[in-house]
Amino acid sequence: MSLAFSLSGIGKRYPHFALQDVSLDLPEGQVMGLVGVNGAGKTTLLRLLTGLAAPDAGEVVVLGHRLPQGQVAARREIGFASEDMRLYRSQTLRWHMDLVAAIYPGWREDYAAELVRRFDLRPQQVLGGCSHGQRVKALLLLCLARRPRLLLLDEPTTGLDPVARLEVLEALAEVLRDERRSVLFSSHNTHDVEQLADAIAFVHEGRLVACADRHAFLERWRRVLCQGALPAGLDAWPEVAVARANGSLVELKVRDWHPGLPARLAAQGLTVQRDDPMSLEDIFVSAVRAGAVA
Amino acid sequence: MNLNIPVIRLLVAKDWHLFRKQLAVYVLAGLVALCFLGLGKPWAFYVGSLTLIIVLVSAACFSISTSLVVERKEQTLAFVMSLPVSPADFTVAKLAGNLLTFLVPFLVLLAGTLGLVLFTPLPDGLFVYALLIFAWLLFAFAVSWAVAMSVESEGWATFGMIGSMVLINPYIMALAQVPAISDRVREDAVVWTAPAVAILATLAALALAIIAATTWHHARKPAFY
Numbered sequence: 001m002s003l004a005f006s007l008s009g010i011g012k013r014y015p016h017f018a019l020q021d022v023s024l025d026l027p028e029g030q031v032m033g034l035v036g037v038n039g040a041g042k043t044t045l046l047r048l049l050t051g052l053a054a055p056d057a058g059e060v061v062v063l064g065h066r067l068p069q070g071q072v073a074a075r076r077e078i079g080f081a082s083e084d085m086r087l088y089r090s091q092t093l094r095w096h097m098d099l100v101a102a103i104y105p106g107w108r109e110d111y112a113a114e115l116v117r118r119f120d121l122r123p124q125q126v127l128g129g130c131s132h133g134q135r136v137k138a139l140l141l142l143c144l145a146r147r148p149r150l151l152l153l154d155e156p157t158t159g160l161d162p163v164a165r166l167e168v169l170e171a172l173a174e175v176l177r178d179e180r181r182s183v184l185f186s187s188h189n190t191h192d193v194e195q196l197a198d199a200i201a202f203v204h205e206g207r208l209v210a211c212a213d214r215h216a217f218l219e220r221w222r223r224v225l226c227q228g229a230l231p232a233g234l235d236a237w238p239e240v241a242v243a244r245a246n247g248s249l250v251e252l253k254v255r256d257w258h259p260g261l262p263a264r265l266a267a268q269g270l271t272v273q274r275d276d277p278m279s280l281e282d283i284f285v286s287a288v289r290a291g292a293v294a
Numbered sequence: 295m296n297l298n299i300p301v302i303r304l305l306v307a308k309d310w311h312l313f314r315k316q317l318a319v320y321v322l323a324g325l326v327a328l329c330f331l332g333l334g335k336p337w338a339f340y341v342g343s344l345t346l347i348i349v350l351v352s353a354a355c356f357s358i359s360t361s362l363v364v365e366r367k368e369q370t371l372a373f374v375m376s377l378p379v380s381p382a383d384f385t386v387a388k389l390a391g392n393l394l395t396f397l398v399p400f401l402v403l404l405a406g407t408l409g410l411v412l413f414t415p416l417p418d419g420l421f422v423y424a425l426l427i428f429a430w431l432l433f434a435f436a437v438s439w440a441v442a443m444s445v446e447s448e449g450w451a452t453f454g455m456i457g458s459m460v461l462i463n464p465y466i467m468a469l470a471q472v473p474a475i476s477d478r479v480r481e482d483a484v485v486w487t488a489p490a491v492a493i494l495a496t497l498a499a500l501a502l503a504i505i506a507a508t509t510w511h512h513a514r515k516p517a518f519y
Contacts (some may be wrong), residue, residue, distance in 0.1 A: 047519055051517060053518070054516045054517035073378075075378040080376045082372060084369050085372040085373050086369040086370050099308060103377055103378065
């Protein structure tokens with residue numbers, strides 16, 4: 001299985017933030033969602049993957065190119081759009097398309113025209129007169145029409161109103177279904193990630209807290225309600241991320257649910273009343289609060 | 295150092311395309327200033343020379359601020375850096391773009407000024423003096439560019455531009471204190487004196503050294519951040 005990218009033991013230190021010992025791989029053709037709160041390290045990770053930043057420790061290999069040395073070659077095959085990236089307001093989308101087409105030999109005009117229709121954009125319109133949603137779609141068009149092997153999107157839906165956000169997500173989902181390209185996109189919105197990603201990575205305070213297949217996450221994590229008194233040391237169990245008591249009711253957030261768990265809890269005096277799947281948001285919050293690798 | 299020349303050329307063309315209309319306005323304003331200078335009246339000479347300096351300072355500040363400071367502020371720099379360019383390509387593209395957008399109005403107005411001095415009744419002694427004024431503006435441009443390339447802060451970049459450009463005032467006053475320069479201004483001949491040549495050579499060398507050192511420093515960075 002070839003990898004779109006591989007991060008091994010990455011460290012990057014800034015005056016008020018440090019990314020520590022991050023190892024993460026993305027197999028080619030997969031869509032991975034990178035989830036974390038603001039300041040968790042998502043943008044730093046994406047900058048490392050584009051070669052815009054150099055790691056202080058560890059190794060970054062993207063599409064077979066070691067970065068930052070091979071950043072120019074890698075960026076020829078990467079489409080990168082970030083929330084803090086803007087196009088020239090005084091120029092039209094057509095002007096931007098011509099600029100990008102002149103730089104990337106893989107640019108496909110017919111595909112660009114299809115994206116213009118799908119995103120409902122007007123190429124001759126000056127971007128200063130476009131809404132934020134239209135500018136985000138224009139940026140995505142410029143990334144996608146160059147046919148990148150790896151698409152890196154840093155918070156593509158941040159700052160969009162709900163309608164524009166839904167439009168961008170729908171358009172993105174449709175585009176991603178068309179192709180077998182690798183995608184890593186970051187978001188602090190778990191709903192966006194749930195819609196698009198095959199695999200999910202949680203980042204918090206510069207560390208990779210958890211990384212797994214989306215279905216595996218949803219299968220393994222459970223909210224378990226038990227009757228009884230909260231036994232001492234339960235929250236130290238490797239399966240248990242969070243344990244809370246409310247009267248005789250005990251709520252557990254379990255990171256590794258298995259059929260043998262109710263019997264083990266019964267041995268501690270707890271009767272399992274129900275176990276429910278958790279939303280990705282709840283899993284993320286629990287994983288971050290637990291602070292350990294899930 | 296392997297430079298991605300085709301992309302550098304496109305980025306320079308992009309800067310030229312973005313700023314060409316405003317630069318045409320600066321050249322036009324400079325030509326109006328030269329018209330005043332050519333009238334040969336004391337008041338017109340004062341208005342013309344003052345306007346010419348203001349136009350040149352504005353052109354230098356415009357070139358640097360729109361290409362570096364405003365691009366950073368409006369976050370279009372992130373778009374440029376996402377293209378297949380290394381820090382060396384980016385630095386060279388910015389240097390070439392800035393030099394092009396500044397030097398075109400600078401050289402047009404320099405040629406116009408020198409031509410005006412030589413081919414109108416204005417004293418030819420102004421030839422060297424005009425060169426000294428233009429040399430300071432080139433030096434101030436180099437300092438401003440180096441500061442804008444090296445700092446993230448808009449405030450410091452603006453301070454660098456205003457500071458170096460405003461210093462033209464004490465510089466002109468200092469030139470007036472050098473008899474070998476000030477006494478020759480009213481003569482009807484181009485006279486190269488040792489102090490004038492030394493100042494010209496020093497300013498040109500300093501401008502080149504500042505630009506070269508800044509380019510070398512930024513081009514050696516392995517990554518942008």
